[in-house]
Amino acid sequence: MSAYSREILQATRLLCGSRGAMQLLQLHRKLLQRCDITEEEFIHIMEGCSRFLLVRGPAGDAGRRPEDCTVVAQTSLRLCRSYGREEPCGGEGVCEQLHLCRFFVYGTCRFGKGRKPCKFSHDVQSDHNYHLLRDCTLQELREDELFLLLLQNDPALLPEVCLHYNKGSGPHGCCTFMNTCTKVHLCQHFVQGDCLFGLKCKRQHAIDDHGRHLLEERGLSGEIIQDLPFIYRNIHHLAAAAATAATATLPSENRVPVPQTDETDICLHFIRNSCRFHNECRRVHFHLPYKWEVLDGNTWTDLQHMEDIERDFCDPSKTQSSGDRPVDFLTMTHQSRRVRRLSTVSSVTKPPHYMLTTGWLWYYKGDQGTWVEYGEPDDKNRTTSVTSRTLEEVYLSARTPEVKVVKGQREYVISFKDMYQRNLKHNTKRKVRRRPRFVSVAEVKKQAQ
The missing domain is CATH 1.10.10 (Arc Repressor Mutant, subunit A)
Structure with a gap:
């Protein structure tokens, strides 16, 4: 090009x-x-x-x-989060992210213009930043053009749209924080471009006065706040395309489930018989924190022996369930028909007191062919520098496609894209798998009491 x-x-x-x-x-x-x-x-x-x-x-x-x-x-450029927290990041010439003041990008930095200088860079054309911009052929953009590009591509720069605001029938949906919520209250369907109600919609299609005040406290300028509904629509398109590409381009063995939406999350409150939204709830109502379904024509129907399938799936060494007509976990099929697994939200997204969330565990294939959980000792009593929880948090945040990990004296990179762990020195690879912690029907009944 x-x-x-x-x-x-x-x-x-x-x-x-x-x-x-x-x-x-x-x-x-x-x-x-x-x-x-x-x-x-x-x-x-x-x-x-x-x-x-x-x-x-x-x-x-x-x-x-x-x-x-x-x-x-779109662009792959991001602001360096370590730089913004005054933490080591590898330094100029090594770090592949921009070293800029976040509030300079927001257009509201109080420093740098008066007597007191800002401790973070306002120089888009610094040696470090110019090198990165040139590599992305963005060095000729004006500051306002570059900042707009960053705002809709860097997920750390803007607050998320509140999903709970978009559920339920109240003025704040089922958002328990209501006027104190730190996420943006906007109609999710308006953001996605498919709201059928237009001006009659009960949800906001623009930032209201309260939302404006919260965003101004976060540091965003009035000009950015005014354009946010349109920027969020672009963010939605970019995220949807990234999620599609992440699954469609991978071999079936290496495909990773895209984080679920509310419509496919199982309701935590229903399992405990405490969902106050009843039929209006946008989450799936089921008595277990997991649900295995097969596509029968145009309808998703429950698979039999669900607990047995789940038990096998939780074992990272297994690629299919037991029985004469197994579920293939690598292709997610059952007798050539599509299969899906619904579950409650990941445990890392909720405080510890939330019960029956899904605990996702991350494994790599060890030297003897056994599967070892990250953070746990292998057969030589060596542990990795990251745990399952750390990997799950980074995976769900979608901040980066790779994570560095150290075990003993060796350094590796875990790729979420192809689900492999690669040795940086020898370039050898090990398979990586993400599987849930098994919860039996009896344990669900006991916790749900």
Whole structure:
């Protein structure tokens, strides 16, 4: 794409000047005013350059029209979190993330303009930052363009949309924090672009006064807050595309479940007979913290011997369940039909007193072919520098596709993308698996009392 560097830069600038996204045909018309480019070249750039995410319309493949497509600007650049916490990060020339003041990006840093200098960099063109920007061909962007690009791509910069606000019938949904919630109260369907109620929707389609006050306290400028509903829609498109790519491009043996949404989470309160939302609850009501289903035509139906399937699945050495007609855990199929496993939320997302959350354990294949849990001693009494809980937290945060781990004198990298642990020195690989801790039906009944 180096032959189209000017066109890519101008298209990026147009997108950043239009809240990070534009309709495909509109972008083409605007770009023609700046560059001499054919329609064929334009489509080639949009589909082939990693800077642009092409979001198709809701219609099927045959019904998609160019005017239904949206282009979203994307980048792999992030702010260095260690730098922002004044922690070691490898330093300039080693760290592959930008060293910038977060509040400078927000447009609200009080320092650096007066007598007292800011302890964090406001220099986008510093040697460290310029090197990274040049590698991503972003060195010619203006500061406001770069900051918009970072805001919709760096998940650490903006608070999440509150999922609990979008459930239940109350004015705050089922968000127990209500006016003190530190997440953004916005209609999730508006963010996703599929709200059917429009102006009649009971959920916010814009930031209200209370939300504005909370966001201003967090450090965001009024200009950013005004554009947040549109930025969150871009974030949704980028996250959805990343989740799809993470599963669709992997061999079936190495596929990792994408973190579940509320609609496929099992309700913790229902298991304990205490769900006050009843039929209005957006979570799945089931008597166990796991549920195995098979796709029968267009309907998901329960699999028989669910506890036995779950027991086998919790064993990382097993690739299928027992019996004459097993469930294949690598392809998630049962007699060529699709299978899925629903569960309660991961235990790392809730305080310890929450019962019957799902405890996910992470394993690597040891020297003798046995599976060893991270953080536990192997056959030579060596332990890894990370535990299952640490890996689960990082995995769910989606902050990074890889995690470094040390065992003894050796360094490894765990890749969430292909579920392998790689030796940095010898480049050898070991398989990695994520399986839940087994909970029997009897134990569920005892805890649910």
